[in-house]
Amino acid sequence: MIFNGTEEQEKEYLQQVIDIINDTINSTDKSVKEHVDTLQEYKDYLWSNKDIDPHEIRSMRESILNHFARGENVIDKRNRLSKILDIPYFGRIDFKENKSDSKNIPIYIGIHTFFDIKSKRNLIYDWRAPISGMFYDYESDEATYSSPSGEVHGKISLKRQYRIRKGKMEYMIESSVTVHDDILQKELCSNADDKMRNIVTTIQREQNRIIRNEDTPVLIIQGVAGSGKTSIALHRIAYLLYAQKGKIASRDILIISPNKVFADYISNVLPELGETTVPETSMEQILSTVLNNKYKYQDFFGQVSELLEKPVPDFIERIQYKASFEFVSRLDKFILHMENHYFKATNVKIAKYITIPAEFIGEQFKRFHRYPIRQRFETMTDYILEMMKIQYNLTVTTAEKNLLRKEIKNMFSGNNDLQIYKDFFEWAGKPEMFKMRKNRMLEYADMAPLAYLHLALDGNKTQTHIRHLLIDEMQDYSPIQYKVIQKLYPCRKTILGDASQSVNPYGSSTAAMIQKVFITGEIMKLCKSYRSTFEITCLAQKIQTNKELEPIMRHGEQPEILQFKNTEEETTGIANLISDFRNSGYTSLGIICKTETLAKALAQKLQVHTDNISLLSSQSSAYTKGVVVTSAHMAKGLEFDEVIIPQADNKNYHSTIDRNMLYVAVTRAMHKITLTYSGIQNQFIG
Numbered sequence: 001m002i003f004n005g006t007e008e009q010e011k012e013y014l015q016q017v018i019d020i021i022n023d024t025i026n027s028t029d030k031s032v033k034e035h036v037d038t039l040q041e042y043k044d045y046l047w048s049n050k051d052i053d054p055h056e057i058r059s060m061r062e063s064i065l066n067h068f069a070r071g072e073n074v075i076d077k078r079n080r081l082s083k084i085l086d087i088p089y090f091g092r093i094d095f096k097e098n099k100s101d102s103k104n105i106p107i108y109i110g111i112h113t114f115f116d117i118k119s120k121r122n123l124i125y126d127w128r129a130p131i132s133g134m135f136y137d138y139e140s141d142e143a144t145y146s147s148p149s150g151e152v153h154g155k156i157s158l159k160r161q162y163r164i165r166k167g168k169m170e171y172m173i174e175s176s177v178t179v180h181d182d183i184l185q186k187e188l189c190s191n192a193d194d195k196m197r198n199i200v201t202t203i204q205r206e207q208n209r210i211i212r213n214e215d216t217p218v219l220i221i222q223g224v225a226g227s228g229k230t231s232i233a234l235h236r237i238a239y240l241l242y243a244q245k246g247k248i249a250s251r252d253i254l255i256i257s258p259n260k261v262f263a264d265y266i267s268n269v270l271p272e273l274g275e276t277t278v279p280e281t282s283m284e285q286i287l288s289t290v291l292n293n294k295y296k297y298q299d300f301f302g303q304v305s306e307l308l309e310k311p312v313p314d315f316i317e318r319i320q321y322k323a324s325f326e327f328v329s330r331l332d333k334f335i336l337h338m339e340n341h342y343f344k345a346t347n348v349k350i351a352k353y354i355t356i357p358a359e360f361i362g363e364q365f366k367r368f369h370r371y372p373i374r375q376r377f378e379t380m381t382d383y384i385l386e387m388m389k390i391q392y393n394l395t396v397t398t399a400e401k402n403l404l405r406k407e408i409k410n411m412f413s414g415n416n417d418l419q420i421y422k423d424f425f426e427w428a429g430k431p432e433m434f435k436m437r438k439n440r441m442l443e444y445a446d447m448a449p450l451a452y453l454h455l456a457l458d459g460n461k462t463q464t465h466i467r468h469l470l471i472d473e474m475q476d477y478s479p480i481q482y483k484v485i486q487k488l489y490p491c492r493k494t495i496l497g498d499a500s501q502s503v504n505p506y507g508s509s510t511a512a513m514i515q516k517v518f519i520t521g522e523i524m525k526l527c528k529s530y531r532s533t534f535e536i537t538c539l540a541q542k543i544q545t546n547k548e549l550e551p552i553m554r555h556g557e558q559p560e561i562l563q564f565k566n567t568e569e570e571t572t573g574i575a576n577l578i579s580d581f582r583n584s585g586y587t588s589l590g591i592i593c594k595t596e597t598l599a600k601a602l603a604q605k606l607q608v609h610t611d612n613i614s615l616l617s618s619q620s621s622a623y624t625k626g627v628v629v630t631s632a633h634m635a636k637g638l639e640f641d642e643v644i645i646p647q648a649d650n651k652n653y654h655s656t657i658d659r660n661m662l663y664v665a666v667t668r669a670m671h672k673i674t675l676t677y678s679g680i681q682n683q684f685i686g
């Protein structure tokens with residue numbers, strides 16, 4: 001007989017589980033109170049007894065710390081239990097091991113494990129537990145999972161999925177191959193949120209493989225638009241925190257994300273999965289920190305805007321040159337060249353009668369060739385003075401030592417990063433490839449090579465406290481940027497992106513290029529696209545065909561392409577679409593323009609027609625629901641129930657980068673899309 005065979009029995013069982021969780025919460029409350037009381041007793045004792053001997057103080061200190069830690073653990077447990085009260089579990093598999101004496105065991109799967117002390121049974125298994133992996137990997141029949149003691153083979157006789165909200169079961173679905181799809185379809189049909197949500201109930205098999213991959217040191221995920229890359233990467237982090245508990249904590253992980261809005265958008269997933277959020281940074285921040293925040297520079301957003309608004313061939317050429325592997329290898333050769341030609345040893349007169357010969361200093365420069373050049377000066381000084389002490393029994397003063405170090409440093413003509421960077425272009429025979437902008441501002445593409453040179457000369461400031469690095473939107477970073485990352489973060493990595501969504505087509509990287517930098521890297525692909533309806537995906541495919549993309553069979557409205565007589569009428573048309581949106585059941589509308597300048601101008605015009613419109617710009621730090629006007633660059637990584645793409649004419653979108661922007665904009669839509677234009681219809685949409 002099946003345990004909890006009917007829906008009625010399942011509902012009763014759910015209530016029983018909730019009651020047990022509530023009892024446990026009550027007993028943890030008692031335990032918290034006991035810890036607080038004990039700590040108060042210690043405090044009172046310390047206050048009222050002034051003459052306690054040091055031994056007693058030490059032992060009390062230990063007891064207090066002990067109580068404190070145990071109290072914190074109990075509070076932590078209580079918080080976890082309160083969180084699972086709403087949705088204790090979402091799935092179940094009945095599994096019987098291939099052993100004669102084994103029984104069919106129902107495994108209820110939820111966000112966290114719940115062990116009932118009274119019955120000494122796991123009532124709920126964490127979705128990340130090895131046994132839970134079978135829920136995602138198998139439908140029914142033969143199944144296997146890896147336990148710490150080896151592979152366990154058996155049979156799944158039942159698989160169920162539940163939708164439980166606020167402790168009440170809304171529905172339950174008995175599994176067959178298609179059922180998994182039904183729940184997935186329901187999830188995908190729901191409205192977008194202002195924060196990315198977890199997908200733990202409907203993780204797909206190919207996604208689960210990525211989440212649970214612990215073997216690969218550098219995992220490179222190439223996934224088509226809407227394939228769940230970002231979601232999967234965050235679930236993977238949650239999985240690693242569970243599987244490697246005690247070895248890795250949230251603070252040991254770092255996310256490199258494209259901007260603050262995106263970081264805010266994804267910030268909810270880990271807390272929803274019961275983990276704390278992990279630190280986040282950007283490529284610009286990393287590069288600028290390496291260079292001690294010394295330079296003013298054009299940021300990535302500035303580079304993309306310039307490429308879209310006034311693309312000058314020279315500028316494109318400079319970006320392309322610095323994004324090549326040839327450039328990286330030239331830089332490496334130049335570093336070698338500096339080693340051989342930038343240090344010119346001279347005699348140094350140190351004490352009244354002693355001169356250190358140039359030849360001897362030159363020899364020491366070579367002796368310490370394993371040190372980065374700028375780290376050598378101190379070591380060379382110490383070594384030379386040590387030799388003098390042995391040979392001449394001469395001890396020098398601190399001032400003399402400082403003088404020697406200074407003289408040695410001055411023998412090296414590569415102490416100024418910017419100067420040697422300029423020298424490099426002269427040496428490479430390409431002085432035109434470096435251009436300083438107005439107000440001594442560096443171009444974005446110069447930041448990484450400059451940081452690379454700096455690290456080569458000063459030594460790596462390796463961030464050993466970071467144990468796992470996650471890089472999203474991998475396609476937007478160039479090989480030299482990855483080289484810098486490799487030097488700074490020798491840890492394990494998850495790198496994800498989509499080559500078709502580059503907003504940096506002249507400096508982008510494919511998964512294969514990234515693998516060339518990280519030779520231990522393994523590429524895994526996600527080809528199924530979940531975000532958009534079939535009709536929206538077909539439109540995106542028209543703009544940029546990706547043969548690997550497999551659309552999800554979820555149907556919706558046909559995309560609309562609306563022509564207007566002029567821009568004024570187009571604005572009125574968009575205002576009408578906004579009012580339609582407000583009467584629909586959708587909650588988010590993204591009006592995605594090609595550039596931020598266009599977005600600002602349109603937002604202003606629209607405000608005459610309607611209020612409650614927000615502009616999402618490169619200066620924004622959070623994504624809000626409702627009607628949002630933004631640029632394709634800012635919209636990257638986000639999603640909206642409905643998308644409007646204004647000015648989708650041939651003039652606005654004609655180059656390769658324009659095409660990429662249009663593709664990014666279209667792929668943001670989940671359920672509905674409208675393109676508007678006046679003038680000539682865009683060639684990319686046919």
Ligand SMILES: Nc1ncnc2c1ncn2[C@@H]1O[C@H](COP(=O)(O)OP(=O)(O)OP(=O)(O)O)[C@@H](O)[C@H]1O
Pocket residue numbers: 184187188197199202203204207223224225226227228229230231232498501530531636637638639667
């Ligand atoms: N297994 C799944 N179950 C439910 N929803 C899913 C699943 N996989 C992906 N999704 C949904 O698909 C959408 C896209 O996910 P996500 O943003 O992670 O994809 P992405 O590949 O990073 O997208 P892009 O590169 O286009 O920004 C989200 O709404 C996500 O919830």
